[in-house]
Amino acid sequence: MLNIKNLKVRIEGKEILKGIDLSIEAGEVHAIMGPNGSGKSTLANVLAGRAEYEITGGEILFEGKDLTVLAPEERAREGIFLAFQYPVEIPGVSTSYFLKTALNSIREHRGEVELDAFDFLALAKEKMKSLHMDEALLHRSVNEGFSGGEKKKNEVFQMAMLDPKLAILDETDSGLDIDALRIVADGVQQLRDEKRAILVVTHYQRLLDHIVPDVVHVLSGGRIVKSGDPDLAKKLEKEGYGWLLEESGAVAGGGN
Amino acid sequence: MARTAVVKGKIPPWASNHAEISRRRLGNGSTWFDPVREEALRRFEALGLPTTRREEYRFTNLAPLGRVDFRRAEGVKAPIETERIEKLLFGDRAAVELVFVNGVLDEALSSRGDLADGAVVMPLSTAIRERREGVEEHLGRHIGMETNFFAALNTAILDDGLFLHLPDRCILEKPVHVLFHTTTVDQPIAGHPRNLLIANRGSAAVVIESYAGEGETPYWTNAATEAVVGEGSRLTHYKQQLESENAFHISALDVTQSASSRFVTFSISFGASIARSDIRIDLDGEAIESDMNGLFLARGDQHVDHHTTMNHAGPRCESREFYKGILAGRAKGVFTGRIVVCKDAQKTNAFQANRNLLLSDDAAIHTQPQLEILADDVKCSHGATVGRLDEEALFYFRSRGIDPEEAEKMLIGAFAGEVVEKIDLPLLRERVAALVSARLAGGATGKETA
Ligand SMILES: Nc1ncnc2c1ncn2[C@@H]1O[C@H](COP(=O)(O)OP(=O)(O)OP(=O)(O)O)[C@@H](O)[C@H]1O
Ligand SMILES: [Mg+2]
Numbered sequence: 001m002l003n004i005k006n007l008k009v010r011i012e013g014k015e016i017l018k019g020i021d022l023s024i025e026a027g028e029v030h031a032i033m034g035p036n037g038s039g040k041s042t043l044a045n046v047l048a049g050r051a052e053y054e055i056t057g058g059e060i061l062f063e064g065k066d067l068t069v070l071a072p073e074e075r076a077r078e079g080i081f082l083a084f085q086y087p088v089e090i091p092g093v094s095t096s097y098f099l100k101t102a103l104n105s106i107r108e109h110r111g112e113v114e115l116d117a118f119d120f121l122a123l124a125k126e127k128m129k130s131l132h133m134d135e136a137l138l139h140r141s142v143n144e145g146f147s148g149g150e151k152k153k154n155e156v157f158q159m160a161m162l163d164p165k166l167a168i169l170d171e172t173d174s175g176l177d178i179d180a181l182r183i184v185a186d187g188v189q190q191l192r193d194e195k196r197a198i199l200v201v202t203h204y205q206r207l208l209d210h211i212v213p214d215v216v217h218v219l220s221g222g223r224i225v226k227s228g229d230p231d232l233a234k235k236l237e238k239e240g241y242g243w244l245l246e247e248s249g250a251v252a253g254g255g256n
Numbered sequence: 257m258a259r260t261a262v263v264k265g266k267i268p269p270w271a272s273n274h275a276e277i278s279r280r281r282l283g284n285g286s287t288w289f290d291p292v293r294e295e296a297l298r299r300f301e302a303l304g305l306p307t308t309r310r311e312e313y314r315f316t317n318l319a320p321l322g323r324v325d326f327r328r329a330e331g332v333k334a335p336i337e338t339e340r341i342e343k344l345l346f347g348d349r350a351a352v353e354l355v356f357v358n359g360v361l362d363e364a365l366s367s368r369g370d371l372a373d374g375a376v377v378m379p380l381s382t383a384i385r386e387r388r389e390g391v392e393e394h395l396g397r398h399i400g401m402e403t404n405f406f407a408a409l410n411t412a413i414l415d416d417g418l419f420l421h422l423p424d425r426c427i428l429e430k431p432v433h434v435l436f437h438t439t440t441v442d443q444p445i446a447g448h449p450r451n452l453l454i455a456n457r458g459s460a461a462v463v464i465e466s467y468a469g470e471g472e473t474p475y476w477t478n479a480a481t482e483a484v485v486g487e488g489s490r491l492t493h494y495k496q497q498l499e500s501e502n503a504f505h506i507s508a509l510d511v512t513q514s515a516s517s518r519f520v521t522f523s524i525s526f527g528a529s530i531a532r533s534d535i536r537i538d539l540d541g542e543a544i545e546s547d548m549n550g551l552f553l554a555r556g557d558q559h560v561d562h563h564t565t566m567n568h569a570g571p572r573c574e575s576r577e578f579y580k581g582i583l584a585g586r587a588k589g590v591f592t593g594r595i596v597v598c599k600d601a602q603k604t605n606a607f608q609a610n611r612n613l614l615l616s617d618d619a620a621i622h623t624q625p626q627l628e629i630l631a632d633d634v635k636c637s638h639g640a641t642v643g644r645l646d647e648e649a650l651f652y653f654r655s656r657g658i659d660p661e662e663a664e665k666m667l668i669g670a671f672a673g674e675v676v677e678k679i680d681l682p683l684l685r686e687r688v689a690a691l692v693s694a695r696l697a698g699g700a701t702g703k704e705t706a
Contacts (some may be wrong), residue, residue, distance in 0.1 A: 048655045049654070049655070050651055051651075071654065071660075072651060072654035072655050073653075073654040073655075073656075073657050073658060073659055073660070075655075076654070076655055076656055076657035077657045081655075082655055084652070084655075087652070088646075088648050088649050088651075088652040090649050090652070090653075090667070090670065091670060092669075092670025092671065092673040092674065093666055093667070093669075093670045097666070098653075098656070098666070099656075101658050101662065101666065102653075102656035102657045102658050103657075105657045105658055105659065105662070106657040109657070141670075158656065162656065162657070
């Protein structure tokens with residue numbers, strides 16, 4: 001589904017990703033771990049189409065097609081969803097209005113009929129229920145005044161509503177209490193099926209206890225320095241990154 | 257057209273002529289109003305058109321007004337654009353609706369429902385001719401003719417408008433709407449609509465003033481409204497300025513509030529090539545509440561200027577001023593927020609905010625608070641901001657599949673929403689919200705058609 005080959009990305013003249021190779025097939029869940037500043041969010045944002053990043057080499061194929069030529073909204077309509085590490089507050093725009101507009105532009109692209117306010121609300125309530133989330137969120141401005149955990153839950157709710165083919169979660173588990181963590185994990189598990197691919201960026205084993213990934217990658221200094229099975233995450237949790245970086249000769253912290 | 261370097265501006269050649277026509281029409285020497293008019297005539301001749309050398313007009317050049325040979329709008333016959341006008345009407349949602357087309361009351365488009373006992377709603381011209389109560393006491397007594405050329409000119413010429421007089425404790429449930437529509441002909445025309453609103457003790461009403469017009473030919477609306485808000489009364493006032501983008505719109509609103517009264521005003525300014533509004537509220541008693549709200553929106557080469565004064569004369573009053581501006585294209589905005597707190601106005605609470613959104617690199621805003629505080633026990637806060645659409649927010653929308661144009665519309669709508677939501681009349685609120693997105697579609701991406 002997603003094939004990244006030798007991807008190099010620069011921002012403000014600084015090379016952040018220095019040749020990433022990553023393939024994710026439908027039905028798979030991959031986790032990306034790695035030290036702060038290693039380029040995880042950069043990768044996630046490049047996939048979503050953020051303009052500030054300059055792709056200086058390599059390619060990104062999504063379902064066999066070049067993703068880089070698509071605008072962010074086109075990528076979303078093709079089925080890519082990014083749960084932001086720092087979700088944006090939009091005062092004055094209610095979550096339901098925001099999400100209804102989003103869902104209908106995606107549905108239109110898929111050739112499905114537009115949902116009216118009534119059907120939208122019914123769907124939203126159903127998803128909220130299955131995620132054990134509070135409906136009041138629908139009437140509040142998008143993320144405005146939300147706690148960190150509420151913002152992350154809202155990302156998961158949006159993901160459930162927009163029904164993506166490739167979901168990318170950038171540290172959606174950070175800053176969550178135990179119940180919220182379960183909601184996020186459930187959200188991912190509910191989405192997990194043989195048609196979809198999921199990429200989770202995380203620092204912690206605890207999310208991976210709920211969602212057992214198929215592959216774990218370690219990103220360091222703009223490169224994937226190691227890939228392995230879920231045991232790799234457990235080892236990292238216990239021992240940190242030091243041993244791995246020594247072994248691979250990579251430099252931690254983004255490396256200038 | 258020689259321009260001189262004196263501070264006194266010139267007097268448009270047609271102005272005295274228009275005043276003379278008006279004098280003949282309303283009778284000479286026979287009414288109590290003549291001395292007021294004579295004074296107004298002297299004032300506008302003494303003041304002349306303001307130039308940008310006057311501080312209050314530093315950012316707004318009104319010289320173009322002096323170069324146009326305006327004909328008097330009143331009575332100019334043009335095909336009436338009924339459909340366009342009907343879209344602006346409130347019909348049975350209003351208690352009374354007066355529609356003036358080129359200065360003349362259009363009976364067919366106007367309507368009148370049931371009014372509370374004793375409430376008087378009529379064209380101002382009728383009030384001047386047929387009654388003295390209220391009119392004589394207040395007409396021309398509140399407007400700033402001493403310094404405001406346009407208010408003086410309006411008073412000297414004085415076209416028709418709304419007269420509202422509520423007796424003590426009279427409460428109007430439904431709003432009163434007055435619409436001034438200008439239908440242009442091939443020659444530029446100028447009109448001087450005038451309104452007088454009087455709310456006696458303990459009364460309450462909602463008034464909507466609408467200004468609209470169509471056509472390629474420039475025209476000039478020079479409006480003035482005086483409002484007298486009696487003790488313990490409550491008056492809510494909406495003004496929507498939807499003139500053609502080839503028009504000039506100048507307006508003055510002068511309000512005198514008595515003790516324990518509440519006044520709320522909105523200036524919704526979307527039209528005109530040059531729009532200038534002077535708003536002055538005198539808090540002339542104790543425990544008064546006053547709200548001044550504004551939403552201005554300009555695109556293309558539009559220029560919009562609000563010059564506001566909140567004058568705290570009495571103690572323990574509270575005023576809130578909240579203005580938002582959205583500017584696209586090469587549009588220019590000006591906002592001046594004067595807060596005066598007189599020596600005796602202790603325990604004043606005055607709040608002011610002006611927030612602006614610029615949608616292009618060529619749009620600009622001059623915003624400045626002016627505080628003159630002579631009392632010592634005063635709470636006063638003010639703030640002005642100028643910002644652009646949040647790129648992070650735009651990306652967030654787009655990452656969810658929403659078109660950038662749609663995202664912009666939603667963000668602009670949300671920005672305006674803070675003022676729009678305060679509009680207490682559902683129909684007006686919906687119309688204003690719809691106009692915001694219609695006017696600025698593609699405004700930030702430069703795809704607007706101005
Ligand atoms: N807009 C930007 N301008 C300049 N540098 C940037 C920008 N965005 C990211 N960077 C830099 O790129 C590097 C990688 O950042 P990125 O956010 O991808 O790291 P990360 O792996 O997600 O880290 P964390 O675990 O802390 O979230 C960092 O050194 C960061 O400072
Ligand atoms: Mg990150």
